[in-house]
Amino acid sequence: MKLQTILIDDEPLGLRILADDLQQVPTIQLIGQYTRPFEGLELLQQGKVDLLFLDIQMPTLLGTDFLRSLAQPPMVIFTTAYEHYALEGFELNAIDYLLKPIRLDRLLRACNKAYEHHSLKQKGDAAMQADTFFFVKTEYKEAKIYHSDVLYIEGLKDYVKIYLDSQPGKPVLTRMNVKTMEARLDPNRFCRVHQSYIVPVSRITAFHKTQILLGGKVIPVGERFADQFLATYRNR
Template sequence: MTLRCLVIDDEPFALELMSDNISRVPFLQLVGAHTDPFAAMSLLDGGQIDLLFLDIQMPTLTGIQFLRTLAQPPMVILTTAYEQYALEGFDLNVVDYLLKPIPFERFLRGVNKARELHRLKAPPDQAPDPLPIPSESTFIVVFSEYSQIRIAFEHILYVEALKDYVKVFVEGRQRPILTRQNLKQFESRLPIHQFCRVHRSYIVALDKVSSFQKSRVMVGGKSIPVSERFAGVFNERYVPR
């Protein structure tokens, strides 16, 4: 039994994080992710959504106001950075209320609750699926140029900071993928055994490092600096091929 999911949040980075969490759970399927609630109306009106992740603070219409406009809403999990909205949300019979930043363990508890409710509503002759255990994700989901892009960890060469953005350099692509988030945020979403911060502006894929000399590494034909601050950790984790 798969739950078809829709995410509505006016913050692109929050959309990325939630989409990433959804991708890690086998019984969840991401159908759409929107910063504008009205852009998602066709999915909701068509009954194509089982579970809606809805942010409360949005500029045009709050999530709670939007929820009240839906004639037949799906199961809803509210997300917000402000705890005071919880009581009002539960008055609307939502499944759960997730306080940002959302730990994955807390997210998993919420979606398991939604799955159990969905199972209870299923026809009695429909056998329930066993609850699968989420496996470690092999990719990251980012938003770039108004599109949702899935990037396999194994294809990332290195990541470069660019003010409030990062550029992700990927094997087989001539141009890097530009997405709005800082390097620290992006680093927190990468597997620690595959990637290492080597500079305030760079993260490298450890298995893509072709050479290391003094204070520089070579990755994908580019020479990248290794600062003193990060050199110790890199030396411990880098194994020459």
């Protein structure tokens, strides 16, 4: 597997040097080199790019602003002569941040990091495709929720919050009560343990009569749900 890669840098000499160095990296397949950001836009929009080497300080448009304009950006490695963009670069989830002139050993480390990240994502995507899922309405759209991604579910009157491993701190809120949510889940994988909580049994790290531990999260066990929970947990 090679990473389909494009380069964007307004300096032709720097672009050529980077391209020559990347030709030596076995995991990189160069498919485009551009001196203006929007020249590579078609390939990016078609989803044909795995990795983008992007200069930041360009006369027509900052590389950071160009990245923000992309609806589905690929992995990005910033290349720049200026250190002060580093924080902004990493806030944009850049794989790496290379200062010019770029040493070959430093370039290799960045490429290896991108390759490892891509490999892990592919494995995760394959696992997600094999996983079961359900849909819920949220924010005027149907959201696809994989069962293996659910950390726990919390009821709030006529709504439930679905906490996900893939987006910590950003639960999915949907208009549905806990009983309706419970009916949509596999009873061998999920258990209602409280009037307001449903948990995936596989994520339980410890429990006693009144509480369950999901990693560092404490979930209360309601008295009328305790026997059913224990039966489900012990019969797995």
